[in-house]
Amino acid sequence: MDEQTRNILEILEEDARIVPEEIAALTGMTVEEVSRKIEYLEKAKIIRKYKTIVDWELAGENYVYAIIELKVQLERKLGYQAIAERLYKFPEVRSVRLLSGEHDISITVRGNSMKQVAFFVAEKIATLDQVQSTATHFVLKTYKENGLILDEPDQVKRLAVSP
Amino acid sequence: MRTQCNPSRFVSNRMQKVPPSGIRKFFDMASDSEDVISLGVGEPDYVTPWHIREACIHSIEHGETSYTSNYGLMELREEISRTYTKRHNVYYDPTNEILVTTGVSEALDLAIRAIVNPGDEIIVVQPSYVAYVPSIIFAGGVPVTIGAKGENDFRITAEEIEAAITDKTKAVIINYPNNPTGATMDRDELEAIADVIVEHDIMMISDDVYERLTYKGKHTCFSALEGMRDRTIMLNGFSKAYAMTGFRMAYAMAAPEIINSMMLIHQYSMLCAPITAQVGAIEALRNGEEEVGKMVREYDRRRKLIVGGLNDIGLDCFNPGGAFYAFPSIKSTGLTSDEFAERLLNEQNVVTIPGDIFGETGAGFLRCAYAASREDIKEAIDRIGTFVDGL
Numbered sequence A: 001m002d003e004q005t006r007n008i009l010e011i012l013e014e015d016a017r018i019v020p021e022e023i024a025a026l027t028g029m030t031v032e033e034v035s036r037k038i039e040y041l042e043k044a045k046i047i048r049k050y051k052t053i054v055d056w057e058l059a060g061e062n063y064v065y066a067i068i069e070l071k072v073q074l075e076r077k078l079g080y081q082a083i084a085e086r087l088y089k090f091p092e093v094r095s096v097r098l099l100s101g102e103h104d105i106s107i108t109v110r111g112n113s114m115k116q117v118a119f120f121v122a123e124k125i126a127t128l129d130q131v132q133s134t135a136t137h138f139v140l141k142t143y144k145e146n147g148l149i150l151d152e153p154d155q156v157k158r159l160a161v162s163p
Numbered sequence B: 001m002r003t004q005c006n007p008s009r010f011v012s013n014r015m016q017k018v019p020p021s022g023i024r025k026f027f028d029m030a031s032d033s034e035d036v037i038s039l040g041v042g043e044p045d046y047v048t049p050w051h052i053r054e055a056c057i058h059s060i061e062h063g064e065t066s067y068t069s070n071y072g073l074m075e076l077r078e079e080i081s082r083t084y085t086k087r088h089n090v091y092y093d094p095t096n097e098i099l100v101t102t103g104v105s106e107a108l109d110l111a112i113r114a115i116v117n118p119g120d121e122i123i124v125v126q127p128s129y130v131a132y133v134p135s136i137i138f139a140g141g142v143p144v145t146i147g148a149k150g151e152n153d154f155r156i157t158a159e160e161i162e163a164a165i166t167d168k169t170k171a172v173i174i175n176y177p178n179n180p181t182g183a184t185m186d187r188d189e190l191e192a193i194a195d196v197i198v199e200h201d202i203m204m205i206s207d208d209v210y211e212r213l214t215y216k217g218k219h220t221c222f223s224a225l226e227g228m229r230d231r232t233i234m235l236n237g238f239s240k241a242y243a244m245t246g247f248r249m250a251y252a253m254a255a256p257e258i259i260n261s262m263m264l265i266h267q268y269s270m271l272c273a274p275i276t277a278q279v280g281a282i283e284a285l286r287n288g289e290e291e292v293g294k295m296v297r298e299y300d301r302r303r304k305l306i307v308g309g310l311n312d313i314g315l316d317c318f319n320p321g322g323a324f325y326a327f328p329s330i331k332s333t334g335l336t337s338d339e340f341a342e343r344l345l346n347e348q349n350v351v352t353i354p355g356d357i358f359g360e361t362g363a364g365f366l367r368c369a370y371a372a373s374r375e376d377i378k379e380a381i382d383r384i385g386t387f388v389d390g391l
């Protein structure tokens, strides 16, 4: 990866809404160069999507999140991919990860209440043929998400003038 | 009744010769105003990377609270030595050629006191960091200032240095990447200066505190030039590269004779640098590369943003190769640096520092530190634009 590509990706990863004109000012590239590069990165799927981090709690929506660890039994010929596909098709499932260690797969589920999440896991996940066991952990508080610290205290002020 | 005391009568003649700091006025003015955007700050706007802070906390928890060797922790000196070998291919012996100090500020003072006899001249290349001239005066030396020129993008030439050398000259102080101009020097320019240093048998004090903040090409370490190792007192530190200003951590490297005399002063005036900060410095050198890289890349973006912005509003600004300062010319406005900076602060609440505070050739220029958020830089540029348009 060349330096300018990395530069653009870093800038966009931090602020998806930044416009090409501004990226040009920050990188010394022309607006056309920036736009072309971004178009390429989108086509190559290096840039997958532009998303917003929403504080739903502050918006008054009290979503419940749970992390569920699964042990799975692999079917003949079908690997983890098959079970991952069955899991990620549920919109309630927000993320699916294959893990090393004691459990095989970890998923994040979002629902409107603990009851709803618990039932979803009991009815839809635990009953899948390949799933041997589940361990559900409800999220009590999120401190940091996607590299963003959610309740960061204000930084200490520097002097306004120093040599 | 006993007669009243007049304290000022006791202040030494030497201290009365030191001019008041030109920055002070702007500090006081800025503190009085609200909604101020400051481009007047000579320190990173980042907090120290967490892994460094964490290493310090851990060391305090484990009771590392004692004095260290006068030279500093051996482990730290070894890391510093390795760093210079790796980055610049110049070796310093950790046992007697490296001294850990409380900031480059202390290292600078020690370096000057270690070599100056009363009346010795030290050449200071200006525009420069404000501590150089007073430090020389404190040591009983004579500062001889020479000015790098705006038309040369504030790079000093070997000829300009040579012209200032007399038989009383002991050393030259340079600082690249430079505070306040952001100027950097190419290797061949430094080679030419090295020739002059050898020819006149004097020393170089090189303040490389902004070394890691180099955006164009690679920083040339003066002491790594052929034959210059023992003619150089190399000063470097952690304040700028690792955003560790408050830790007061730096070091000096030179020939054993020089380091030894610096250590003698340090041993009686400082004893040693704070151990917690030394532990943080070890962590910084061992595991700090990634964070430094991130900060440097962001400074580089801001550099482009501010230099482009200043030029767009008609303030001619060369492209600084290092540090975190832009140094635009404000000559087109017809104002002096001081008038410009003072009116800009009063009318638009933007703090900048007049260039001539750092030396005569800085007259007509303004130091704009871009160690500030992009939002602040953009807003500051807008306000400076409004101010210039209204003139």
Ligand SMILES: Cc1ncc(COP(=O)(O)O)c(C=O)c1O
Pocket (backbone or CB within 6 Å): A163, B042, B102, B103, B104, B105, B106, B129, B175, B178, B179, B207, B209, B237, B238, B239, B245, B248, B249, B250
């Ligand atoms: C050129 C230069 N040298 C030295 C220093 C002081 O650095 P330290 O924090 O290591 O004392 C500064 C700080 O602004 C500086 O700009």
